[in-house]
Amino acid sequence: MKFKDKLLNKAIENKSWLCVGLDPDINKLPNEIDKNIVGVGKFLRSIIDATSDIVCAYKPNSAFYEQFGIEGVSLLREIISYVPDSIPVILDAKRGDIGNASRMYAVSAFDHLKADAITVNPYMGYDCVKPFLEYKDKGVIVLCLTSNPSSAEFQKRTISNKDCSWALYKLVAEKVLSWNEYGNIGLVAGATSPMELSEIREIIGDDIPILIPGVGAQGGDLEASLKMGSNSSGQLAIINVSRSALYASKESDYAEKSRTSALQLVSRMRSLLF
Amino acid sequence: MKFKDKLLNKAIENKSWLCVGLDPDINKLPNEIDKNIVGVGKFLRSIIDATSDIVCAYKPNSAFYEQFGIEGVSLLREIISYVPDSIPVILDAKRGDIGNASRMYAVSAFDHLKADAITVNPYMGYDCVKPFLEYKDKGVIVLCLTSNPSSAEFQKRTISNKDCSWALYKLVAEKVLSWNEYGNIGLVAGATSPMELSEIREIIGDDIPILIPGVGAQGGDLEASLKMGSNSSGQLAIINVSRSALYASKESDYAEKSRTSALQLVSRMRSLLF
Numbered sequence: 001m002k003f004k005d006k007l008l009n010k011a012i013e014n015k016s017w018l019c020v021g022l023d024p025d026i027n028k029l030p031n032e033i034d035k036n037i038v039g040v041g042k043f044l045r046s047i048i049d050a051t052s053d054i055v056c057a058y059k060p061n062s063a064f065y066e067q068f069g070i071e072g073v074s075l076l077r078e079i080i081s082y083v084p085d086s087i088p089v090i091l092d093a094k095r096g097d098i099g100n101a102s103r104m105y106a107v108s109a110f111d112h113l114k115a116d117a118i119t120v121n122p123y124m125g126y127d128c129v130k131p132f133l134e135y136k137d138k139g140v141i142v143l144c145l146t147s148n149p150s151s152a153e154f155q156k157r158t159i160s161n162k163d164c165s166w167a168l169y170k171l172v173a174e175k176v177l178s179w180n181e182y183g184n185i186g187l188v189a190g191a192t193s194p195m196e197l198s199e200i201r202e203i204i205g206d207d208i209p210i211l212i213p214g215v216g217a218q219g220g221d222l223e224a225s226l227k228m229g230s231n232s233s234g235q236l237a238i239i240n241v242s243r244s245a246l247y248a249s250k251e252s253d254y255a256e257k258s259r260t261s262a263l264q265l266v267s268r269m270r271s272l273l274f
Numbered sequence: 275m276k277f278k279d280k281l282l283n284k285a286i287e288n289k290s291w292l293c294v295g296l297d298p299d300i301n302k303l304p305n306e307i308d309k310n311i312v313g314v315g316k317f318l319r320s321i322i323d324a325t326s327d328i329v330c331a332y333k334p335n336s337a338f339y340e341q342f343g344i345e346g347v348s349l350l351r352e353i354i355s356y357v358p359d360s361i362p363v364i365l366d367a368k369r370g371d372i373g374n375a376s377r378m379y380a381v382s383a384f385d386h387l388k389a390d391a392i393t394v395n396p397y398m399g400y401d402c403v404k405p406f407l408e409y410k411d412k413g414v415i416v417l418c419l420t421s422n423p424s425s426a427e428f429q430k431r432t433i434s435n436k437d438c439s440w441a442l443y444k445l446v447a448e449k450v451l452s453w454n455e456y457g458n459i460g461l462v463a464g465a466t467s468p469m470e471l472s473e474i475r476e477i478i479g480d481d482i483p484i485l486i487p488g489v490g491a492q493g494g495d496l497e498a499s500l501k502m503g504s505n506s507s508g509q510l511a512i513i514n515v516s517r518s519a520l521y522a523s524k525e526s527d528y529a530e531k532s533r534t535s536a537l538q539l540v541s542r543m544r545s546l547l548f
Contacts, residue, residue, distance in 0.1 A: 069386035074344050077344070095337075100299075121395045123417060125422065126427060127424040150398065150400045150402065152399070154397060168428065
């Protein structure tokens with residue numbers, strides 16, 4: 001099944017556009033969890049068990065696994081395979097290289113790790129994104145306007161053309177639309193810029209998912225992000241929350257508290273969109 | 275020892291600014307080499323043995339190892355440790371993420387894989403590069419103007435300011451100069467754009483290494499790249515060659531032929547710079 005269909009099916013079934021970021025931080029693990037790779041695995045499986053009926057996707061960030069070396073990459077593969085088959089997994093890896101190297105990153109993400117989608121960096125242009133897009137059933141989610149403080153440094157710079165002048169991230173959004181030959185592209189735009197989210201949705205139209213980080217620990221507004229990021233059917237704005245959903249309690253009720261924290265966001269989504 | 279000193283020492287000792295890209299492609303391996311991960315390891319060790327006295331650095335591209343899954347990451351670590359200690363290893367990984375995730379990529383590259391330097395993507399701005407820079411003895415080599423055909427799509431776009439207007443890659447070069455608090459930054463600029471290389475060198479001054487891919491299989495000119503990319507002392511233009519040096523022969527003389535191919539480039543460097 002195509003990534004976008006899998007995503008839509010799950011969002012409708014679970015009445016949720018919440019994506020939980022599976023980003024293990026050893027310093028934030030609950031007290032009862034061993035502070036090692038085995039503990040991390042146990043913790044993440046508990047979080048998945050506690051939230052799988054209220055999410056539309058999971059998003060493990062590769063960096064949080066690579067920090068543990070080879071054992072971490074092994075855990076990443078295990079965690080992706082632990083996620084129930086019907087829930088799409090977005091590998092947040094921000095990859096991108098010249099064509100033959102991007103092709104190998106695609107092999108790693110899709111054939112070895114079995115992710116349903118990957119995030120990619122657009123700086124090197126189309127020929128670095130294309131090898132990912134050629135996996136037509138997989139999602140390719142291009143960084144557009146990120147949620148970090150220094151995103152404006154390049155992304156919000158004004159690009160001047162003969163015809164018009166606008167910000168780099170808008171040019172990226174326009175390109176993303178033009179690269180969507182197989183209907184499998186998406187983009188990343190942070191909750192920290194709701195007005196820009198709305199402009200991006202206008203550029204890309206109704207068919208492209210937007211992955212929206214920045215709600216929660218980074219301070220973005222949930223309702224504004226959903227309103228500005230959704231398409232005209234109130235769909236395809238994927239709200240990612242990592243730290244605030246994962247580390248809701250240090251006590252033995254951590255999985256339950258994690259579910260409660262996620263469900264608070266989902267309830268607010270449901271009152272707006274479902 | 276700081277990355278830049280290690281690089282300079284080796285370049286002067288070996289009279290060479292050649293960096294060999296250790297990018298294993300199973301379809302191009304010599305006939306006698308097994309077409310599996312063990313064969314890849316044997317092949318790469320032979321190439322290192324045959325070239326270690328004529329290079330200034332090696333550059334394994336992470337994608338070429340990740341394509342083999344976890345065994346590939348394990349091989350990457352082995353190959354980095356196989357390189358003689360006095361030769362710097364640049365991990366070509368093109369990473370970059372929000373601060374806490376970049377910090378973890380730095381842990382992976384520097385603490386686990388033991389690379390001396392890493393390539394990073396600037397699209398997300400300074401706070402995504404900074405965690406790498408904080409490893410003050412390690413090199414952080416920022417993508418500026420890449421050698422692939424679609425690099426112009428964003429990198430050569432004109433950025434307009436109140437005061438001036440110039441291409442995005444020049445803004446990146448200017449930022450790289452301003453980010454160099456610890457003297458450990460570098461940038462990537464392709465041999466396929468020699469005039470732009472010269473402009474970049476003018477922006478960044480004499481102290482920052484430029485990693486120059488694109489000579490060889492991609493068609494960039496060696497002499498022009500050295501002239502335009504070197505500083506005023508004829509230094510710090512690292513010429514990377516991967517495919518044309520690695521796969522010089524399919525026969526049992528492959529390591530010898532690889533050395534011969536590399537040495538032809540080095541001889542041309544020596545007649546210009548040493």
